Amino acid sequence: MPDGALPDIASLDADGLSRALGDLGQPAFRQRQLIAWLYARAVDGFESMSDLPSALRSALAERYSLVLPEPAEVRHSSDGTRKYLWKLADGVLVESVGIPVGDRLTVCFSTQAGCAMGCTFCATGKGGFVRNLTPGEMVWQVVLVAREFGTRASNAVAMGQGEPFNNYDATLGALRLMNSKSGPEIGARHLTVSTCGVIPGIQRLSTEPEQFTLAVSLHSAVQATRDRIMPGVRRWPLDELQQALVDYTQRTGRRPTLEFALIAGVNDTPGEVAALVDFARGWMSHVNVIPMNPVVGAPGQRPGDASVAAVAEALSAAGIETSVRTERGADIEAACGQLTQRHRPSAG
Ligand code: SF4
Numbered sequence: 001m002p003d004g005a006l007p008d009i010a011s012l013d014a015d016g017l018s019r020a021l022g023d024l025g026q027p028a029f030r031q032r033q034l035i036a037w038l039y040a041r042a043v044d045g046f047e048s049m050s051d052l053p054s055a056l057r058s059a060l061a062e063r064y065s066l067v068l069p070e071p072a073e074v075r076h077s078s079d080g081t082r083k084y085l086w087k088l089a090d091g092v093l094v095e096s097v098g099i100p101v102g103d104r105l106t107v108c109f110s111t112q113a114g115c116a117m118g119c120t121f122c123a124t125g126k127g128g129f130v131r132n133l134t135p136g137e138m139v140w141q142v143v144l145v146a147r148e149f150g151t152r153a154s155n156a157v158a159m160g161q162g163e164p165f166n167n168y169d170a171t172l173g174a175l176r177l178m179n180s181k182s183g184p185e186i187g188a189r190h191l192t193v194s195t196c197g198v199i200p201g202i203q204r205l206s207t208e209p210e211q212f213t214l215a216v217s218l219h220s221a222v223q224a225t226r227d228r229i230m231p232g233v234r235r236w237p238l239d240e241l242q243q244a245l246v247d248y249t250q251r252t253g254r255r256p257t258l259e260f261a262l263i264a265g266v267n268d269t270p271g272e273v274a275a276l277v278d279f280a281r282g283w284m285s286h287v288n289v290i291p292m293n294p295v296v297g298a299p300g301q302r303p304g305d306a307s308v309a310a311v312a313e314a315l316s317a318a319g320i321e322t323s324v325r326t327e328r329g330a331d332i333e334a335a336c337g338q339l340t341q342r343h344r345p346s347a348g
Contacts, residue, residue: 008089009038009064010136013173014180024059032182034060038136039183042143044068065089069140074148081329084145088113088137092130095160096141098149099328106155109141111171112162117196117232121219121263121292124161125232132167138174143184156186159194159215163232165201175212188212194259197233199244206251214248215257215288216241220267221279229266242279249284255321258285261292262311264303273311277318286321 012020018031030052037049046052046061067089075083082098094110114130115122138158146153156178158164164171171193178186194215195201205214220226227234233241245256258280262268267276280287291308292301308324315322 006063006065008134008136009060009066010089010140011134013135013170014176016173020060020064024056026056030056035177035180035182038066039139039143039177039180040185042068042140042147069094069137069144071144071148077329077331079328079331082145082148083329084141084148086141086144088133094133094137094141096145097160097329098145100149104154105146105149105151106157107142107145107153108157108159109138109145110160110162111138111158111164111167111174115162116166117163117230119196119217119219119232120229121261132170133162135170135173135177138171139177139183142178142186146184153184153186155190155192156184157192157194157215159192163196163198164193165195165198165204168201168204172208175210179210192257196230197236197241199236199240202241202244202248206248211252211254213254213257215259216245217261218258218276218279218287219261219263220272221275222267222272225267225272229263238279242283245285246283255284255286258287259290260287260311261290262303262308263292264301264307268303268307268311273314276311277314277320280315280320281318286323287315288323288325289315290325 014031014035017034018028021030021034033051034049037043043049045066046057049057069086069088071084072087072093073085077083080100084096084098086094086096088094092113094113096110097108099106099108110133112129112132114127115124116129117125119125142153142156158171175191175193177183178191179188188210192213192215193205194217196217202214202216205212219229221238223238226238248256260267260276276287289308289312291303312322312324
């Protein structure tokens with residue numbers, strides 16, 4: 001925070017907002033009002049919060065800044081998907097994607113600006129880590145995308161830029177605000193955290209009281225391949241990851257999704273598919289096969305339809321719950337980080 005700058009109200013989670021109001025001598029119900037103004041209505045200033053006493057509005061404005069993300073670019077796909085590039089209060093750029101399906105809207109939001117994990121197939125990984133996002137910056141992505149669609153978000157997925165478990169507290173704070181009756185009120189099971197396999201985060205999520213959904217970007221069940229394409233999770237080997245996921249299912253009774261982005265010639269070979277079947281078989285997993293969007297400047301190509309079907313068939317034949325996700329937004333560079341990279345002159 002620069003000298004003289006006010007703390008950002010978006011950096012506070014629900015408990016932080018309660019404490020801030022308590023410090024101002026306010027009763028408990030003011031927290032619900034403030035959450036509604038910030039994250040259901042997403043107003044751009046404290047003075048707009050008309051059911052708060054004017055002295056409280058002034059006190060908040062003296063103590064905190066409130067700056068909504070500004071859209072720097074919106075791209076519309078022919079399939080209805082929209083991709084957003086947001087400029088945050090300090091000028092940092094992050095991305096979200098809105099994916100309408102029938103009368104539902106899923107918003108994929110970022111938890112960090114940039115990412116330290118270095119996955120080779122990902123444009124964000126190429127650009128490196130910039131900073132963690134605050135809870136409010138995550139919630140606003142979801143609320144503002146839904147507003148632009150003229151609807152409410154039915155689902156939100158922490159699957160944009162960043163590794164959510166490298167920013168655990170803020171991500172959980174954001175999910176709780178999204179789940180709040182005073183905020184966007186998205187059901188806990190419709191809120192998904194997608195990790196590339198940070199085991200301590202998986203273990204911690206299994207102890208949380210809410211029924212948030214877990215997804216793991218697996219992308220290869222062969223250790224050497226995974227080490228190569230996802231170097232940031234080398235320290236959490238596949239056998240330990242599988243055990244952590246089995247423990248998670250036993251503790252929560254919930255089924256995690258294993259995301260498997262198929263990259264032609266990298267993870268669609270018979271050996272790779274056999275390893276995937278071995279990894280996912282015998283416990284409560286769900287494998288989501290995703291033919292990969294090509295990323296400009298990164299290795300890897302989209303596999304053919306026959307290859308995608310063969311992988312899905314091998315999984316189903318082994319009794320593993322499987323889906324193939326329809327590729328969305330390929331014409332607007334909807335894979336994570338692609339839009340930001342084009343806006344960052346130093347990115348290669
Ligand atoms: S895929 Fe996710 S975890 Fe990997 S570098 Fe990209 S943003 Fe980070």
